[in-house]
Amino acid sequence: MPSFTTQVSNLQSLGLVLEIGVAPGKVAEELQGARPSGSAGLLSVSAMIDTGAACSVVAAGLPKKLGLSPVGVARISTPAAHAVECYEYLVRFVFPNEVICETTVIEASLRGHHIQCLIGRDVLAEAVLVYVGHNDSFTLSF
Amino acid sequence: MASVLAKEIRAYEKHRDDLLTDSEGKYVLIKADKVVGTFESKFDAIHEGYRRFGNVPFLVKKIVKIEVPLDFVSGLLKV
Numbered sequence: 001m002p003s004f005t006t007q008v009s010n011l012q013s014l015g016l017v018l019e020i021g022v023a024p025g026k027v028a029e030e031l032q033g034a035r036p037s038g039s040a041g042l043l044s045v046s047a048m049i050d051t052g053a054a055c056s057v058v059a060a061g062l063p064k065k066l067g068l069s070p071v072g073v074a075r076i077s078t079p080a081a082h083a084v085e086c087y088e089y090l091v092r093f094v095f096p097n098e099v100i101c102e103t104t105v106i107e108a109s110l111r112g113h114h115i116q117c118l119i120g121r122d123v124l125a126e127a128v129l130v131y132v133g134h135n136d137s138f139t140l141s142f
Numbered sequence: 143m144a145s146v147l148a149k150e151i152r153a154y155e156k157h158r159d160d161l162l163t164d165s166e167g168k169y170v171l172i173k174a175d176k177v178v179g180t181f182e183s184k185f186d187a188i189h190e191g192y193r194r195f196g197n198v199p200f201l202v203k204k205i206v207k208i209e210v211p212l213d214f215v216s217g218l219l220k221v
Contacts, residue, residue, distance in 0.1 A: 027192045052216030069199045071188050073147055077211040078221045084211075086221075087146070088202075090188050104184065106212075109220035118218060 003141035004096040011136040016049035016129075021094030022058060022117060024066050025102055028090060039067025042094065045116035049129065049140070053120035056093075056105040062116060063089045063107050074106050093123065099142060101126070149174050150201035161205045172201040180205070 006018045023029065023042045043065060045058075055074065063070075072088035086106040093101045103122055110116065130139040150172040154161075157177050161170055165180040169187040172178060173195055181187040184202060191200040214221075 025188070025192075027189045028197055031192060031196055048218070050216050050218060053214050053218070054212035057214075057219065067197070069197050070146060071191060071200060072202045073151065075209060075211040076214055076219070076221065078214045078219050079217050081221050082211065084221050090185075090192075102185075104188070111218055111220050115218065 001141050002097070002099040003139055004099050005137055005139040006096060007135075007137045009136065011131075011133060011138070016119075016131070016138055017115070018047055018049075018096065019044060020047045020096075020117065020119075021045075022062065022066065023092045023094060024068055025090030025092055028068065040065050046114050047093075047117035047119055048115050049124070049138070050118040050120055051124065051129075053118045055122040056103055056120040057108050057110065057118040058089070058091065058105045059116040060107055060109045063087070063091075066091070070107075071104065076106065076108070093117075093119070095140065099140070101142065146199045147201050150199075153177065154201065154203055158205075162207060165205050166207070167205065169202055169204055172203070 008014055021042045021044055068089045070087035071090050073085050074088050075083045075085055086108050088104045088106055091105050101123055128141045153172050153175045168180040169184045170180050171187045171191050187202040
């Protein structure tokens with residue numbers, strides 16, 4: 001079972017944060033010349049596992065850096081807004097230990113500067129998440 | 143928002159009743175004003191969109207009577 005464990009300096013304070021790679025979906029990658037020249041094949045970003053997110057999110061502007069085009073539109077609700085439309089994109093998350101997960105993400109602005117990606121319940125739906133509070137670590141298995 | 147996929151969204155609205163009758167619960171692939179097909183899974187529809195059209199905007203949408211927005215309760219989105 002592919003899995004990884006991440007240690008966080010203060011898990012309770014910082015949350016389930018980790019560094020991951022975000023890449024175009026495999027089918028997009030396989031298309032010869034599908035991405036615009038100059039776009040990145042893989043971006044390293046700071047991410048947070050967010051059990052309060054129905055689906056995964058990447059920060060505004062990140063799909064453009066990857067040269068991606070939208071494959072859908074999702075309506076979302078937040079504590080501040082209802083039924084806001086956001087574009088959807090196909091991406092691959094590259095977790096530690098080369099654990100790879102392909103999913104669709106929405107593009108939206110995120111609060112704070114350091115987090116550029118939320119791992120939502122769409123990914124967790126395929127996984128087992130173990131939160132070890134006394135050890136400041138967590139494990140995600142697929 | 144959604145101006146890039148405005149044509150596709152209009153096409154979905156136009157064909158919505160027929161799609162609900164024939165394919166409720168499936169995923170529809172739409173490019174411009176044309177319904178390309180319906181698929182059992184979202185990823186099948188997306189892969190077919192890439193295969194046919196390449197890395198350009200297209201719409202994959204679940205065919206449902208009532209659309210429930212995806213919820214984000216942690217307040218991390220600036221929306």
